[in-house]
Amino acid sequence: MCAQTSLNEKRVLIFSALLASGFAVGGLVLGTLVGSLVIVFDGVYSSVSLVLTLLSLAVSKYIQSPSRHHFPFGKAVLEPVVIAVKGSVILIIVSYSLYSAVLALFTGGREVDASIASLFGAINVVGCGYAWWHIAMKSKRFSSGLIQAEVKQWQMDTLLSVAVTLGFVLAWAITLSPFESYAVYADPMMMILMSFYFIKVPADMLRGSIREMLMMAPSTDILDVVDREVDALDKQVKQHIEVDAVTKVGRELRVSLNVHSDDKQLAIADIEKTRRILSDKLSKLPLDLRLNLNIAT
Incomplete structure (x- = not known):
């Protein structure tokens, strides 16, 4: 990888880390205040994304340094290792969130302030959508496995934010209808539906990275x-x-x-x-x- 491409990769990862830190803090604080599984999951996911992005940044820098002594065939294998870690951690988070949602569903649901949650979701949609678009555009000019992993992370976060916003708008509408008592099930049901969808992305990341580490045939x-x-x-x-x-x-x-x-x-x-x-x-x-x-x- 040339020096300019390496520099661009570093800039993208720093941008991603800074944005993820903001969403992480906002999601954890607001999710705890309003008692929403979905928003807490969004905050946890952003926090993990931040840690994983920092890991990608460190590995990206380390890959550029001389490595003939410890890595006679180069450090390229570190990239799929990082992506495998990312995929595994995200898969664990989604699986645990699915378990928590199922548990909440069978224990009376969760009451959430849908109006505040909807506003937070709308802000997240704009912010995450911009991050996804910005990094995806950058990846067309210069790309690497680490950048592609960032694109997938922000894609998941954007889709998650869209689902959260639509779900809370629906929950708010239910509170205004004769079925108000069922509004407490909206939050865990959204988490369950999103979990089944989002499991595919980290699973694909993990499978692809394992194929590379085993030096199997590419696409x-x-x-x-x-x-x-x-x-x-x-x-x-x-x-x-x-x-x-x-x-x-x-x-x-x-x-x-x-x-x-x-x-x-x-x-x-x-x-x-x-x-x-x-x-x-x-x-x-x-x-x-x-x-x-x-x-x-």
Whole structure:
């Protein structure tokens, strides 16, 4: 990753951390005051997001430092490790919130001041939506696994805020109807519905990071690009080239190729030419290429 991209990544993570700290404090304080499971969950989620963002920031900085002694193959693996931690922690939070909501549902519900909660939810929608949009726009210009994880975090927070706001507006409407006694069940029901939806995002984060740590095959989009460019290159050079292995670890794309030649001797210049052409072709992918050419007999 170039210095400018690393600097931009640092700025995005700092922006995310500062915004998350504000939502964390607001959610915890107001959620406790009005007695809402959903708002407390939002505050806890923002607090954890803050801690995880600070962790991402520290790892992003650490990845840039020299590492040949302890990490002879580089520190790219630290990125999926951090994402796995993020996914696991968020999954635990969502699961515990689901348990608390089910418990509240069967013990008489929870009475919440829906008017104050609705106002807080509307403010959260605007703030979280802006953070999601801002970081998503930045990720189109420069991207990494850490930035993508931030986008997913703010996406979840925005959708959570939208659901909270709509839910409390509905709860407020119920208090004005003949079914006022059922309004106490609105808060735990919202938490249950949101939990089932939000479990998917951290589960996907965890699954993807584990695949990278195990050096499994990347997405089909990446594989298709590599296969297409290698096939095109095979028609341009004297040697026969075939893909041996492709893996994505963090921000690194590791491509191993087998080079076959009819000649008994293979010129170094030909190998370097092959490497240079393929490196240029694969530069369209927003990843750091690690290309390994194996001379096959």
